[in-house]
Amino acid sequence: MSTAQPYLTGHITPDTDDDAVTGLTVDGTLPTEHTGRHLRNRHNPNPGVTxxxxxxxxxxxxxxxxxxxRGEWYCYRWVRSPALVGAPYMTERGPD
Known part of the structure; x- marks a missing residue:
């Protein structure tokens, strides 16, 4: 994957696969009211796609x-979309 594009470098470098991590280490302290699952979505190209x-x-x-x-676990997963399974995003009728 090319890193020439500014949106593919630094803290927004794409992840290359789904992953999960357990037994997280926390530097500092977490507020007690931050209990639960916290979600974030972002753009991430498929492997081999620039x-x-x-x-x-x-x-x-x-x-x-x-x-x-404490942090129990962290995971990231691709949104299961037609583009992920090889379907084109754009067709002659416009976006799918």
């Missing part, structure tokens, strides 16, 4: 589970 525009990527959902001021 998008030509910032918004032409597949989506990824990131989740962290916090409980009793």
């Amino acid at each position: 998008p030509t525009h910032w918004f032409k990527r597949s989506g990824m959902v990131l989740v962290i589970r916090l409980r009793e001021v």
